[in-house]
Every structure is written in C-alpha cells, then in structure tokens.
Amino acid sequence: MRGHVIDAISTSPIAGAGDTKVIDGRGKTLTPGLVDAHWHATFATLSPEVLMTADPGFIHIVAAREAERTLMRGFTTVRDAGGPAFGLKRAIDTGVCAGPRIYPSGAFISQTSGHGDFRARHEVPRDCCAHLSYAERLGAAALADGVAEVLRASREQLMLGASQIKVMAGGGVSSPHDPIDVTQYTEDEMRAAVECAENWGTYVMVHAYTPRAVQQSIRAGVRCIEHGHLVDDETAAMMAARGVWWSMQTFLDDEDAHPLPTPEGRAKARRVFSGTDQAYLLAKKHGVKLAWGTDVLFDARLADRQGAQLAKLTRWFTTAQALRLATYDNAQLLALSGERNPYPGRLGVVEEGALADLLLVDGDPLADLGVFADPSSKLLVIMKDGELVKDVVSSQRASGT
Template identity: 60%
Template sequence: MRFRYPVIIGTLLLVVIGLMTQVGLAQNQSSPNPPSQAPTNTLFENVRIFDGVSEQLSAPSNVLVVGNKIQTISTGSIPAPDGDVTRINGEGRVLMPGLIDAHIHLFMETSTEEDLVAATAAPERLLQQAQENATAMLMRGFTSGRDVGGPAFELKRSIDRGDAVGPRIWPSGAMISQTSGHGDFRQLSDLPRTPTSKLSLAEQFGVGAIADGVPEVLRRTREQLMQGASQIKLAAGGGVSSAFDPLDVSQYTEEELRAAVEAAEDWNTYVTVHAYTPRSIQKAIRAGVKCIEHGQLMDEETARMIAENGVWLSMQPFLDDEDANPKPEGSESRAKQLLVAEGTDRAYNLAKQYNIKTAWGTDTLFSPQGATRQGAKLAKMVRWYTPAEVLRMATSTNATLLALSGPRNPYPGKLGVVEEGALADLLLVNGNPLENIRLIENPGTNFLVIMKDGVIYQNLLG
C-alpha cells in the first residue's frame, strides 16, 4: 500500500476528532498499572554507578531512594529508613539514570495506514495506541520524552495523575506552521483559505497550527502555552514527510519567528524549530530561537553560528538503514529522505568540531517496528561518539535541554543524573553499557529494574 502522508494525517484526524472528550484517556484500561502508583523507599545495594556525567563507573556503592528522590549514595552501608523498604541486590551491576528521548511524537509513532483504515470502525483504538506507545516507551527504559508535535496534553496529564503508564512528557502541542509549511497537512482541495474557512482537521486535533503573519503566530503560540506547552515548536523549513514543501525551502520571516520567540520568552520558555538548511537555521538563530531540530544539511558557517550563539542542536541519527521512517521507493519523500541521510555524518562531525550542545532523539513516524528500536537508535550513535558520550547525551545532556523550559518545566527537580537529591528515574542494567552499549537494545532482558519517580515499573530480580 502506498504511503501517503497527507492522507494518513487526514484519516487520523477524521476518526479521532471529538474522541479526546468522548473516550477520555484516563478511562482507558488497556495499559498495565504498576504495582503501586506511589513511590516507596528502595535500597539498591552493591551497584556500580554510571552517574550520567562521568566516563567511568563508580566503586561498588549503595543507593537509597526515599519517596521520589535519591537520598543517599555511599560506598559504605546505608541504614534503612523506617517503614517498608524494597532491597535490591545489584551484585555489581550498573545503576544508571533513566534514558531521555528529546524528539518524540507519541500520537504518530505507531499508527500505520492499515491501523487507520481499521480505526474507522473502532476510532478509540488510536487513542489506545498512543497510550500503549507511552507505556512501551517507559518499559524500554525511556523515563522522559520531549513531544515536539501532537496532541499529547491529555495523555501527559493522565500519566501524571497515575491513570496511565508512561514517561514524563514535555509537550509542545501543535507544530506551528506557515501556509504550505511542514506543519500544513491540508490537501490542495482545501485551498484557498478564507476568513470564514473552518480550521483544518490537523488544527482541530492539535497536530499542526497554521499561522501567517505576526498576529497569527502570536495567537497560535499563546494557545499552545495556554494548554500547557513546556516549549514551542515551529516549522522553519522544508520537511521529508510533508507533501507540499520542498526540502530546500525556508519558512517564516525573521519577524514572524521573533514574534513566537518573544511570546515564549514572556512565559519564560523557548522556541525550537524544525530546520535542515543553512538559510532556515541561520534565520531562526537571528530571531532568537534556542534549539534546532534536525540540522542535517547545515554547513560549516552555520555550525559556527550555532556554537557562537549557544544554540542547541537536537539531532537524530537519520541514515539510509533499517531504522529509516518508511517512504515508498521513487517518491519525492524518499528522495528527500536520502538527502537528509547523506548529510547526517557531516552534521555530527560539525557538531563535534564546534562543540555544539547536541541532544539526541528518534523522531519515529508511522512505524510500530521503528518505535520498538528506540534503544537501537541510541546505540548506533557510537558511529560518532564513545559509549560514555552516547549515554551522557541521552541522560544528563538531554535533561539540561529539558530544563531550558524554566518555570514551564512540568517536573521541577534534577533529572538525567544519579546523585543525591536528584529525581529517582533509574535503570539497573544486566551488564556494563559503557563496555557494551548494545545492552540497551534489549530492555526486556537487560533492564532488570526500571524506576520512574521512585516507582518501580519493572523488577526482574524480585
């Protein structure tokens, strides 16, 4: 069956409009619940720690988690606190921070065209898939994710309430796009748009938000913030999957981009933009954007500009391999995908050369199999970095990017590290990932304990 991105988006939206209120994610019982929704005291004994920063493991240590925070780390014995304590003997295994994916789309990662056809008879299934996707992500050891486009607000709230199981979510809400931009999911038959035109399905559902001119950009930015966005996402250049914007085009004027930046800064947070090319990246930086998503086609001048301005580069290891998002051979999207893949090596080498603040993410779309390979997509980063650098990127470095949301950070506290006072998002690994990073490809076997916010979701030793 031929992959048709606008048709898939349209079908997705058509069958779920209104279901967010009619079905309610909190009432969906398809996802498993942890043994307890409240954190308990846990004592990890005889573990070696990758703390998210160092390149070496610690000496054999003990780690006490009280509630949802790490209270004590010691090479000596730790007196157990009063009350129930879960003791876990690590037997010298590695304790490390939970993994963080800086570029996810929870509502679009695992739905295929076949799923969407079936969903016309049972539309609530798409909502179930998003929740199941979130649960599976947590059970792969990813305790946090930045959702940079899609209606993730209610799913996040359901997880935070304990009604659903999943990672911490930093939602952007709808991706804001100009007409004909990467976030404009309309068909040509929907044109022209007039002052009395209804919002497109993508806008109604919260996947994209079309805005042209400063007043509309301000309105759409403020709408996402009103709904609980922790950061704002704009499309500043052409995309691979979108049908009507060539990869080389730049989107939005500098004035429009600056309007979004100022509106976000008024809320003490930041703007990130989808951009591949030098022109689109440089324009965004001049407008005050703090993070670039992708960047695979940047040149050396652009890399230098990113570094000099302290801008983040949120990249994904896009290669022409088994993890590429599905695109039909001979299609325009496939041609664009190959161009991006060709630029990935150069972009990572430039990021290293100029010491750019580089985050890691997956950006999986419409690929249930691709979603399951989240850990494998991280492990392949050893093509450019050492295992320690890769794991640091997916823990403490990504956590620093998440904290850029400032007061809009939905989870105050320190993440991505194993240190006293940090939030207790932890993995106990059956082996040493600094020596064999491929251990993270098989979380069902190798992540013996998965803990988020002090709650144990998997314990293969218990």
C-alpha cells in the same frame, strides 16, 4: 530512594526502616533513566493515513499503549516535539496509565504550505470562514500566517500547557508539499513565537535542515534546532557562538529508515541521510551544545527500536559520550523550559537529591550500548519518580531463580 528523589548514595550499607525494599544489584549497572529529546507520542506508531482519518479516541488509546512501551524501553522522559500530548501527559501524571514524563509542545506551528500543512491540494484555499483542517482539530498542527496569527497559535499552546513551543522553520521529509530546501516563516514571524515563549519563561524549538533556515531561526532568537543535517561550517559555528542547542537524530539509510511511500519523499530522505555524518562532525568540531532524539514516525516496528537508535551514536561518540547525551545533556536541554518545566528537579543523573528515574542494566552500557536495544531482557529494574515499574531482580529472588 525516599519518595520521588534519590535520598542517599554510599558504598557502605545505608540504614533504613524495617519495611525498606532492598534490590541486590551486584554485578549489574545502575544508570539514569533515558531521555528522548525528540519523540512524538501520538505519531510514533500509526500511519499517516490512520492519523488523518481515524477517530481521535482510537488515536489517543494507541498513544497511551505506546507510552507504556516507551517507559518499558527505559525512556523515563521524553520531549514531545509536536502533537496532541496534553491529555496523555495528564493521564500519566495522575496515574491513569503508565508512561514517561512528557515535556509537551502541543500543536506544531506551521505556515501555510509548510511542514505542518497536511491538507490535500483540493482543500486549498481555505473558505471564507477559515475552517480548521483535521490535523488542526486533532491538535497536531496549528496553521498560522503573519505575526498576529503566530502569536495567537503560540499563546494557545502555552495556555494548554506547552513546556516549549515547536515551530516549523523549513522543509521536511514526511510532509507532502514542501521541498526540503525551502525556508519557512519570515524572521519577524519567527521572532513573534520567540517573544511569546520568552514572555512565558520558556523557549522555541524549530524544525530546520538547511543553513538558511537554521541561520534565520537563530537570528530570531530560537534556542534549539531540531535536525539540522544539511548545515554548513558557517552555520555550525554560528550555533556554537550563540549557545544554541542542536538536537539531532541518527538518520541513516539503513534498516531503520522509514519506508516512505513516494519517490519524492524517498529522495528527500536520502538527501538528509547524506548529511548526517558531516553534521555530527561539524557539531563536534565547533563544540555545539548537542542533544539527541529519535523522531520515530508512523511505524510500530521502528518505535520498538528506540534503544537501538541510541546505540548508533557510537558511530560518532564513545559509549560514555553517547550515554551522557541520552541522559544528562538531554535533561539540560529540557530544563530550558524554565518556569514552564512540568517536572522541577534534576533529571538524567544519579545524584543525591535528583529525581529517582533509574535503570538497573544486566550488562555494562559503557562497554556496549546495545544493551538498550534489548530492554525486555537487559533492563532488570525500571524506576520512575521513585516508583518501581519493573523489577525482575526481586521477582527472581522471590521465586529462587
């Protein structure tokens, strides 16, 4: 490594300056840093009640602490799929705190009554002055109805530094007022967000589960579908034919299922869980461009299991395919941000000239992806942007252990 990039790769010794740091990785495995294509830096660990009532300063301090933990789990890059991450990204990039590279979406854009409308029913309707809800003031959501408002909300996020735009195109699990089956936004409204993003050289990602929501988004020009667990064969074929990315999560009814507080929420979650296996089978059948992310929300315990979620991909893929999803493939998706890419350069690969985001693993991920579920003991070296953020090998060598 030289500076921020991988300078040379060789099976023979490479000559270096006298002060070159050498790490002996014999018997270990070198991989690219992991990429989570659907992460929420602000929402990962705090409960909805805290997020909707706490002082913003507290929320951002907790997010900064969790960003460091994310990096120490081996995730050197995340795509933030909605939330007030601009300040955190700046703090990380300028060395104020440790954390992964962040591709921020800013506030997710939602219609009234949509997946991003977290107002209580007694807050409806808005008054004559259209005062913002707390989620809007925090920068978590942007409620926008009609083409003009969608354009304004999209442009505001791009002005603030979004690398891509996130729009809610259908019902969700964690939102209290929208059934999972509803389609959100009209095609014209969705197309407005797409045109705005394209004018800025980037793309739109949408939250959608159902065939109708996904197909309408694709017709509007959306290039990345988040979730999609309830799509049918026709929709998967449409995604493949249009070259649309499918960013999916390993949502299963298991120990990592979020403990939702209401019967309605749990019913919606079970419906999503029931579609996960079929969704992955359809994606493979039609050759859809796949990405992977965790979408951990509101639970510190589940955030700590970020690497365990990666290991679950072996239910549908070989270990090599799963590791490629979480590195090279995810990096290709992030590169869709084009001129808005905050980190120009190659991510997700161990190649000369690529950005130096690397992990040295005690074990063989191609034999067992479970090594990423135990990052404290299995990740011996973590390098981001050519800087060592963890180096157990050198520490052990210095102490003679």
